[in-house]
Amino acid sequence: MSKRILVTGGAGFLGSHLCDRLIEDGHDVLCVDNFFTGSKDNIRHLLGNPRFELMRHDVTFPLYVEVDEIFNLACPASPIHYQHDPVQTTKTSVHGAINMLGLAKRLNAKIFQASTSEVYGDPEVHPQPEEYWGRVNPIGIRSCYDEGKRCAETLFFDYHRQHGLKIKVARIFNTYGPRMHPNDGRVVSNFIVQALRGQDITIYGDGSQTRSFCYVDDLIRGFLALMNTDASVTGPINLGNPNEFTIRQLAEMVIELIGSKSKVIYMPLPGDDPKQRQPNIEKARTVLDWVPSIQLEQGLIKTIEYFQKIVK
Numbered sequence: 427m428s429k430r431i432l433v434t435g436g437a438g439f440l441g442s443h444l445c446d447r448l449i450e451d452g453h454d455v456l457c458v459d460n461f462f463t464g465s466k467d468n469i470r471h472l473l474g475n476p477r478f479e480l481m482r483h484d485v486t487f488p489l490y491v492e493v494d495e496i497f498n499l500a501c502p503a504s505p506i507h508y509q510h511d512p513v514q515t516t517k518t519s520v521h522g523a524i525n526m527l528g529l530a531k532r533l534n535a536k537i538f539q540a541s542t543s544e545v546y547g548d549p550e551v552h553p554q555p556e557e558y559w560g561r562v563n564p565i566g567i568r569s570c571y572d573e574g575k576r577c578a579e580t581l582f583f584d585y586h587r588q589h590g591l592k593i594k595v596a597r598i599f600n601t602y603g604p605r606m607h608p609n610d611g612r613v614v615s616n617f618i619v620q621a622l623r624g625q626d627i628t629i630y631g632d633g634s635q636t637r638s639f640c641y642v643d644d645l646i647r648g649f650l651a652l653m654n655t656d657a658s659v660t661g662p663i664n665l666g667n668p669n670e671f672t673i674r675q676l677a678e679m680v681i682e683l684i685g686s687k688s689k690v691i692y693m694p695l696p697g698d699d700p701k702q703r704q705p706n707i708e709k710a711r712t713v714l715d716w717v718p719s720i721q722l723e724q725g726l727i728k729t730i731e732y733f734q735k736i737v738k
């Protein structure tokens with residue numbers, strides 16, 4: 427059945443891929459974005475589509491629209507961007523969640539929250555299951571994002587318990603792919619752009635820290651699988667690819683795939699940078715019947731093709 431679906435942060439990296447999928451599936455999409463990190467370029471191909479509507483709006487302000495379902499993705503996701511105006515980052519997560527939950531409550535609409543593996547902080551449990559409460563510094567430079575997202579989860583579960591809202595909370599682990607912002611400082615886009623330009627590849631720290639990288643198409647499939655579960659499934663559910671790599675391995679792979687002459691340089695590790703991260707996706711596997719299918723090399727090739735077109 428065709429629905430009218432609100433996607434906040436819909437002009438961003440993940441949001442624009444989600445809009446694409448929802449339109450393909452025959453839904454009407456209302457994309458709400460303040461264009462802080464998102465771009466019209468990400469959704470330009472949808473602008474003429476009668477089933478797509480774009481609205482410039484900041485989710486920290488109330489929003490009165492009529493929709494059947496809500497995906498709440500609005501929030502800068504890369505450390506450079508979320509640390510640019512940390513107070514606004516917390517407001518976006520917290521006031522944004524309150525407004526979108528208020529909207530969902532008035533409409534009795536199902537609502538999805540794009541939470542994050544950052545709720546686990548610098549974890550001492552590895553890989554991270556949903557039951558792990560995390561190890562987050564409440565006053566560090568990453569806290570505006572981590573604590574904002576943690577508080578948003580609290581709000582989602584309190585609206586669920588207190589008002590009976592239908593909620594779906596996904597904890598997203600590092601995801602990459604076409605339409606990542608070339609200057610947002612995340613590791614995959616940084617390394618690819620540097621390698622394409624023949625610039626030095628900047629490894630922070632000694633490069634022994636790990637991340638597990640999920641390709642965007644797999645992740646969006648996970649979003650829809652979670653959204654379409656029955657009301658008893660609230661999450662939180664980890665979504666990510668458990669294949670774990672050191673940052674040094676990632677650098678080597680990018681250099682080799684591009685055939686780049688770039689050399690690796692080592693720079694200071696930013697504060698509170700998690701040492702290791704890998705999702706335990708047992709819950710997604712059993713509850714959603716979801717596993718990622720695109721492995722790092724294959725996903726990097728697709729992502730490199732995208733950046734080759736846009737990077738000068």
Ligand code: NAD
Binds near residue numbers: 435437501504542543
């Ligand atoms: P992104 O920066 O590309 O997208 C975020 C979008 O939200 C942008 O279009 C931005 O303009 C918009 N936005 C920011 N503040 C807003 C506000 N106050 N009002 C309206 N719009 C606003 O990042 P992304 O990678 O697409 O991330 C999307 C969501 O997924 C975020 O909530 C992020 O925290 C979450 N997430 C992403 C990853 C990842 O690896 N990509 C991992 C964990 C969680």
Ligand code: UDP
Binds near residue numbers: 488489524528530531
């Ligand atoms: N809200 C909104 N759109 C709506 C309904 C509510 O943006 O359609 C916002 C409104 O600003 C409110 C917030 O959501 O402050 C929380 O709403 P809720 O009904 O939970 O709380 P209350 O209105 O009682 O503060």
Ligand code: UDP
Binds near residue numbers: 611
């Ligand atoms: N990183 C790096 N060089 C870069 C950008 C990031 O070595 O140019 C490191 C960063 O310190 C972190 C990892 O790569 O250890 C992932 O960083 P990203 O910002 O992509 O995601 P997050 O730290 O939020 O998981």
